[in-house]
Amino acid sequence: MLRYIRMLDSTNAKILEGLGKYGPRNVLALAKSIGLPPTTVAFRLRKLMKDGLLQIRANLDHSKLGLMKAILFVESPARQKAKCRQVIENLDYWTYMTQCHGKYEGYYTIFAFPAVFEKQLQQYLEKAAALGVFSSYTLHRIGNLTEIGPNFHWFDFNTKSWNFQWEHWIDEVNSQAENSPLDLNEPKTYSIRGDVIDILILKELEKDGAAKFTELAKVANITPQGVRYRYNRHIIGRNLLNEYQVATLPYPLPSSDMCSFIISFKDKKTLTRFSNSLHRKPFVFTYGKAIRQLSLILHTYTPKTEFRNLIDSMNRLAEKNLIEDFLYVILDVESFKRQTISYEFFEEGRWTYNHKKKLEKLSEMAQ
Numbered sequence: 001m002l003r004y005i006r007m008l009d010s011t012n013a014k015i016l017e018g019l020g021k022y023g024p025r026n027v028l029a030l031a032k033s034i035g036l037p038p039t040t041v042a043f044r045l046r047k048l049m050k051d052g053l054l055q056i057r058a059n060l061d062h063s064k065l066g067l068m069k070a071i072l073f074v075e076s077p078a079r080q081k082a083k084c085r086q087v088i089e090n091l092d093y094w095t096y097m098t099q100c101h102g103k104y105e106g107y108y109t110i111f112a113f114p115a116v117f118e119k120q121l122q123q124y125l126e127k128a129a130a131l132g133v134f135s136s137y138t139l140h141r142i143g144n145l146t147e148i149g150p151n152f153h154w155f156d157f158n159t160k161s162w163n164f165q166w167e168h169w170i171d172e173v174n175s176q177a178e179n180s181p182l183d184l185n186e187p188k189t190y191s192i193r194g195d196v197i198d199i200l201i202l203k204e205l206e207k208d209g210a211a212k213f214t215e216l217a218k219v220a221n222i223t224p225q226g227v228r229y230r231y232n233r234h235i236i237g238r239n240l241l242n243e244y245q246v247a248t249l250p251y252p253l254p255s256s257d258m259c260s261f262i263i264s265f266k267d268k269k270t271l272t273r274f275s276n277s278l279h280r281k282p283f284v285f286t287y288g289k290a291i292r293q294l295s296l297i298l299h300t301y302t303p304k305t306e307f308r309n310l311i312d313s314m315n316r317l318a319e320k321n322l323i324e325d326f327l328y329v330i331l332d333v334e335s336f337k338r339q340t341i342s343y344e345f346f347e348e349g350r351w352t353y354n355h356k357k358k359l360e361k362l363s364e365m366a367q
Helices: 002-007 010-022 027-034 038-050 081-089 115-130 166-175 196-207 213-220 224-236 268-276 304-319 355-366
Strands: 055-060 067-075 094-102 106-114 136-142 241-247 256-264 284-289 295-303 325-331
Touching: 010 027, 010 038, 010 241, 027 038, 055 196, 067 081, 067 115, 081 094, 081 106, 081 355, 106 115, 115 136, 115 355, 136 295, 166 268, 166 304, 196 213, 196 224, 213 224, 256 304, 268 284, 268 295, 295 304, 304 325
Parallel strands: none
Antiparallel strands: 055 241, 067 106, 067 136, 094 106, 094 325, 256 295, 256 325, 284 295
16 A cells, blocks of 8 residues: 555646547557557556556456446355355356345345346245345346546645545535436346457456557467457457456555445436536446446545545435445455456357256255
């Protein structure tokens, strides 16, 4: 954390803010946007990554790969957390999993699940609850999660400290425009626009968005020129990649809280106002609209000293009728597990899922 604070000057801040827009492969455009030589930007980026202060990961448009994004909240019976985790892992298509506390005492999981097997996913979860592996659960289908990259609008570079302007944010929510941004659009289809080579490249970019084409070529078993062509024509040309996640923590993990909120709204206008207020906010990681619901899933990250202020702000927003209601869970980030899209189950241009086998395994684990 001390190294992070030392490196946090206005120049590095501009580079980190610009990365989310331009990505790691467009250093020239990034450098031009902030008025710096490309060599300076490239040198600082390499140093941040070498020092372990920055990771860059691809944020995929799963709907264009035939995958449905969904978030699962599970309440685990006492003394059965290990079994509960195994039952969730048995589904294979999860991308993020961690223990959670609060409204649900159990597990919080993000899925990128084949849309054609949505009914089977529901049946699996219902059986897990019927067998007593889950005390309760809720599953929310969502659109793409919008990444809010690093921003330092509330950071004082002179004192090297954050100034959380909660009252300003509440006023800002009320004054936002009611025009709906594109990131609130719900997927109309779940067509598969890539092939197995595209998916191999994408899963590597999920691990390291700055991976060189020569490295990607070894995984995809094609030439670097072939990777370049596919990256430009398929991945970018077909919009398989939404943006890049610029992963850097502005405050240390042991003294911070990461949460997932489900926030409901009385109408689309208030939902839109709220979502428009989330950009350039240092406590926001990602957000996404729940499909066919007037609800938003919001992931936040705050110092523990500011968490109460965040909850108070949510209550104030409810009092002002700017949100309808909310609930949240605290995510245990020290227990989190992450994996890429389940590329190993993509065969002959389609995703595979053996529902019968999964249910049999579920019954065995429930005993």
